[in-house]
Amino acid sequence: MRTEGKARRLAALEPEQATGKARELLTDIVERHGSAGEMVSTMAHSPALIEGYLSLSRAMKRVKIPRALSEKLSLAVQEWIGCGTCREAHVAAALAAGLSESDIELARQGTSTDAREAALIAVALRVLVEPSALGDEDVAELRAHGWSDRIIAEVVGIVTLNLLTGAFNLLAGIQPEEDGGAEG
Numbered sequence: 001m002r003t004e005g006k007a008r009r010l011a012a013l014e015p016e017q018a019t020g021k022a023r024e025l026l027t028d029i030v031e032r033h034g035s036a037g038e039m040v041s042t043m044a045h046s047p048a049l050i051e052g053y054l055s056l057s058r059a060m061k062r063v064k065i066p067r068a069l070s071e072k073l074s075l076a077v078q079e080w081i082g083c084g085t086c087r088e089a090h091v092a093a094a095l096a097a098g099l100s101e102s103d104i105e106l107a108r109q110g111t112s113t114d115a116r117e118a119a120l121i122a123v124a125l126r127v128l129v130e131p132s133a134l135g136d137e138d139v140a141e142l143r144a145h146g147w148s149d150r151i152i153a154e155v156v157g158i159v160t161l162n163l164l165t166g167a168f169n170l171l172a173g174i175q176p177e178e179d180g181g182a183e184g
Contacts, residue, residue, distance in 0.1 A: 008174070009171065009173040010171070010173065012041035012042045013044040014026075015027040017044075022044040022046065025044070025051060026041065039172075040053070040054075053165070053168075056157070059157070060161050064150055064151060065155070068099050069120070071090055071093050072107035072117060073121060073159070073162075074162050075087070075091065076108065076111075077128055077158075077166070078166055080110070081166035081170070083165070083169045083170055084175050085169045086165050086169060087108075116146060116147070119141055120145070120147060123141075128159050
């Protein structure tokens with residue numbers, strides 16, 4: 001689904017092209033999974049970045065936020081960031097998690113029909129775009145909706161992971177062939 005003629009700003013690396021820890025990590029991924037994927041292979045330019053991404057990605061798989069809700073948070077954040085590659089991946093993951101087309105569309109708009117979820121999504125977007133404006137009222141509102149401190153903390157991790165992948169893909173030029181509506 002990638003455009004051959006579209007200019008990539010950073011090239012994906014093969015394990016033998018990477019250096020140090022990046023080579024080790026990329027080799028391990030390719031041996032275990034057959035490939036590392038375009039984003040991870042491109043992140044291998046920086047041993048620190050690939051290691052940090054893989055560690056955060058693994059850690060965020062252990063959150064207590066239900067998968068469908070995690071995908072709603074990711075969709076809202078990626079819509080704002082404007083990464084078409086990430087948006088496509090999260091739409092597919094949301095469908096696999098059982099979300100309907102209307103759930104996905106609402107999440108992309110930064111909301112949900114469920115007031116509890118809508119409150120969490122709203123705070124996730126504020127974590128992304130105006131973290132300095134977050135305060136006691138935001139945490140109190142989330143607690144009033146029944147969200148635990150663990151869930152509240154994990155929202156920051158989900159937002160951070162999405163910012164990392166979305167910003168990296170945009171900088172590297174890793175975008176779908178047709179990237180309509182990705183202006184965020």
